[in-house]
Amino acid sequence: MDTGSPMPSRVDDLVGRDDELRQVSQLAAPVTGATRGRVVTIHGVGGGGKTRLAQEVVHQAEADGRDVGRVRLRQLRDPQMLIQHIASELQLQDMGDRQPGKALIATLRQRNMLILLDNCEHLRGAVRRFVAALLAAAPGVTVLATSREPLRIRSEVVFALGPLHVPRTADFRPDDRFAAAELFISRAEQARPGVNFRRHYRAIVDLCRRVDGLPLAIELLASNVLSFSIAEIAERLPVILSTPFDNSAKADALDWGLDELDLDPEDDVARADAAFTSMLDWSWQLCSCAEQLLWRRLALFPDSWDLTIARAVCADDDLPADVIDATHASLVQKSVIVRVDEVNGTTRWRMLETIRNYGEHQLTIEADEVRWRHYCWITETFEHAARSWLGPQEIDVLRHCRRLLPDVWLALDFCTERGEAAKALRLLDAVFGTRIPFPGGVVNETSYWFNRVAELTEPGMMRANALAAASYVDLCKGSPTDARFDEIRALEAATGEKSLMATVAEAVYSTFGKPSKDSIPVMEQASKDAYNADPENPAWANLAMWGAFSAVFNGDRDTAERVSAKFLADSERIGAQHQLGWARWTRAMFCIVHCSDEPDRLAEAERLFASSIPIHASFNDRWGPTWWALAESARSAAAGEHERAARLGGIVAGMTETTGTRCDKLVGFQDALSRGQNQARAGLGQQRYMELFNEAREEALHYDDALAVLVQLAAETDGERGDEPLSVRELEVAHLVTQQYSDHEIAKKLFIAKSTVRVHLRNIYRKSGRNRETLATWLEQAH
Secondary structure, three states: OOOOOOOOOOOOOOOOOHHHHHHHHHHOOOOOOOOOOOEEEEEOOOOOOHHHHHHHHHHHHHHOOOEEEEEEOOOOOOHHHHHHHHHHHOOOOOOOOOOHHHHHHHHHOOOOEEEEEEOOHHHHHHHHHHHHHHHHHOOOEEEEEEEOOOOOOOOEEEEEOOOOOOOOOOOOOOOOOOHHHHHHHHHHHHHOOOOOOHHHHHHHHHHHHHOOOOHHHHHHHHHHHHOOOHHHHHHHHHHHOOOOOOOOHHHHOOOOOOHHHOOOHHHHHHHHHHHHHHHHHHHHHHOOHHHHHHHHHHOOOOOOEOHHHHHHHHOOOOOOHHHHHHHHHHHHHOOOOEEEEEEOOEEEEEOOHHHHHHHHHHOOOOHHHHHHHHHHHHHHHHHHHHHHOOOOOHHHHHHHHHHOHHHHHHHHHHHHHOOOHHHHHHHHHHHHHHOOOOOOOOHHHHHHHHHHHHHHOOOOHHHHHHHHHHHHHHHHOOOOOOHHHHHHHHHHHHHOOOOHHHHHHHHHHHHHHOOOOOHHHHHHHHHHHHHHHOOOOOHHHHHHHHHHHHHHHHOOHHHHHHHHHHHHHHHHHHOOHHHHHHHHHHHHHHHHHHOOOOHHHHHHHHHHHHHHHHHHHHOOOOOHHHHHHHHHHHHHHHOOOHHHHHHHHHHHHHHHHHHOOOHHHOHHHHHHHHHHHHHHHHHHOHHHHHHHHHHHHHHHOOHHHHHHHHHHHHHHOOOOOOOOOOOHHHHHHHHHHHOOOOHHHHHHHHOOOHHHHHHHHHHHHHHHOOOOOOHHHHHHHHO
16 A cells, blocks of 8 residues: 555564464454454553564465554544544545544444554443444454554453563573574674674573563664674663663563563563663664754654655754764664665655653654654645646656645644644645545545634634635535535635635535536636746646536536536647546546547547556556546446446445445436436346346456456556556566456465555556456467
C-alpha cells in the first residue's frame, strides 16, 4: 500500500524469538465462532521487541495465505481520529457519509483476516472500545496488538514478552549459546564486519545480563563497538546504569518460569524499564550536542523523513543545515535512526517508537519552535504541489502528497491546539488544491478538519470558506444538502465579499444535488477567470472539470459535446494523467447520457474506459474507479451487453459498500445507474440478473479484487494498448499465471503478499492488454 512509509511487512534477523514466535502465531491463528482468543496482546516494556515479533507473526500468516492488515498507531495523537486512521492504514477508507466506526466494521464483517494494531498504549481506551465492537460484529477477524499495558477486554489473551535469554550467573559452559548474546554479536558484526566478537563471548553475556536481556538496549550497546572495545563498554556500564544490579534469580522472572521464587512481576517490569531508560540515557550522553539536537527534533516527525525534510525542519543557527547530513549519518551508526525504504531514489528514515518517545521528551523548551518550522515546511510543500501538479508529473506529485499526510495531520493539530485557525485553513486549502483527499482516500479526514477549523473561526470570510470547502467535500461524498449555504450567503452579505469556494460548492450542488442549468455558465466563467488571473495555477483546471461535469449532466447535447470535447483536448495537451482520466470519464458520460442509441458513441465510451482505468489503478485511486464502474455499467446496458452491465452493477454496489463512495446518491449518476440496471434486468430476467449482480458484488467487497476485475475488463476491450515492457518481477508473476498458479500460490512461491500479487497482475493486464486467459499467447509472442 502506498501510504507514506509503510510498516515493514517482514523483519529480517529476528534473533532468539523462535519459541515466542511459535506461541504467538498459535494464539493468533484463526478462531471460528468464539470471541475468546481473537485478540492477542503482546505486552512488555519498551525496547522488548514487541513490534518486531508481531511483524514476523503477521508476515508468516500472510505467507501462509491469510488476509492480513497492519496498523501503526504511534503517529496518531487524537483518539477521535482512531477509526479513520485504522481505515486508512488498512486501505479501507470510507469516503461516504456513514459513521466511521459503523462503516469500517461493516466492511470488516465480511473479512477473515488478522489485524496488527501496533503501539496501542497511548490510545488504550479508544482501542479497547473499537476492538470490543469489532470482535462482536466480525467473527472472522483476529486482532494482534502490541502495548506496554494490556487492553483489558474480556476476550483478550495477554502474551507477556520477557527479555532475551541470558544466564543469571557467569557459570555456563564454553559452548553454550544465549539469544541475548547472539543478538549483540549479530548487530556488532553489522557495525564492524570481519571482527571476531565471539572471542569476547563471556564479556558479552555479562553485558547483556546487566541490561536484563532487553533487545533494543542490547542493540544500542552493540552500536558502540564503532567507538569502544568490549572491555571499554563493560568498564563504563556500571556508571551508565542508574540502579545497582545483582545477579540474583529475579533477573529473568518475567519470562523464564520462575514463579516459585515468589517474585513481584511489577518490580521486574519497573527494573527492566529502569535499565532500558539508563541505556537510552547513556546513548544520549554519548551523542554530541549536534546529535542530541537532531535526535530530539527528528522525534517530532509522526512517520518517516528524508534528508531534505530533515534539513528544512531541524536546521537553525544552533544546528546549521550543512552539518545535518553528517550528524544524521552518525545517529544511524548509533542505531538511533533506522532505514525504512527508498522512494524514487530517495532514502527515508525513522526512529523506533521507544527511541522517538525518549527524544520527544527531550524536546521541551524549543518544541513550539520546531513544530512551527514543521508547519511552515509542510504548508510550503503542499502549496508548491497545489501549484505544480498540472502536467506529466501529476501522479508523482499525488504520490508524494499522500506519503506526507501524517505530517499534515500533525501540523493541523499544532494549529488547532493553539487556536490558529487561519494557519490551519491555509494548510487545508493547499492540501485541497492538490486534490489528494479524493484519490488518496482521506475525504472524511479532510471534512473533519474543515469543520473543526470552521468551529474555531469567528463569523467572516474565513468561516465562509471553511464551511464552503466542507460542503464541497460532503457533496462529493454523496450528501447533497443546501443547509450550510444559507449561513455562507449570510456571511458573504455581511462582509460584502464573495467566496470562490462557495461559488464552486454551489455549482457542484446544482450539478449533483439539485440539478440546474444555471451552474454551467457559472463554472465556465469561474474557470476562465481563474485562468486569466494565473494560467500557471492549476485551480482553473479543477474548475473546468466541474464545469464539464455540469454540462454533461445538466446541459443540452450541443453544450455537453462542446464542453466535454474541450476539457478532453485541454487535458490531453497538458498531459496530467489523473486529470486526463477524469476528462475521458466526462467524455464517456457524454456519450452515455446524450448518445445512448448511437453505437459509434458507445464504442468511443468503451475505448475511453479501457484507456483510463489503468491510470486510476496505477495510483491505487480510492475514488475514481467506482465512478468508472458506474459509467461502464450504463454503457454496457445501452449497448445490449446485459451480463456485463449486471456484473458492473454488482461491482458498483460492492465498491460502494467497501469505500462509501456514493455515486448512487448523486442525482445524475443515480439516473444513469438505475436506467442501466433496469435495462440489464429486463434483458436477462430477474433470476439471472441477481446471480451475476450478487457474484460480482461479493468479489468487489475486497477493493483490490474489484480494481483487478476492472483492469481485466479494460484489457478485454479493443481500446488503447500499452506498450510498456513488463518488469522482471511482473514477468515472473505472468509466467506463473500461465502455469495455472493461483494468486495465493504465486504469493507463497515468490515470498510476497497476495495483495502485492494483485498489484502486479493489474500492471500486467494494463501493459499487455490481455486477461488471464489470453496472457500465455501474448507472452510467447512478446517474450
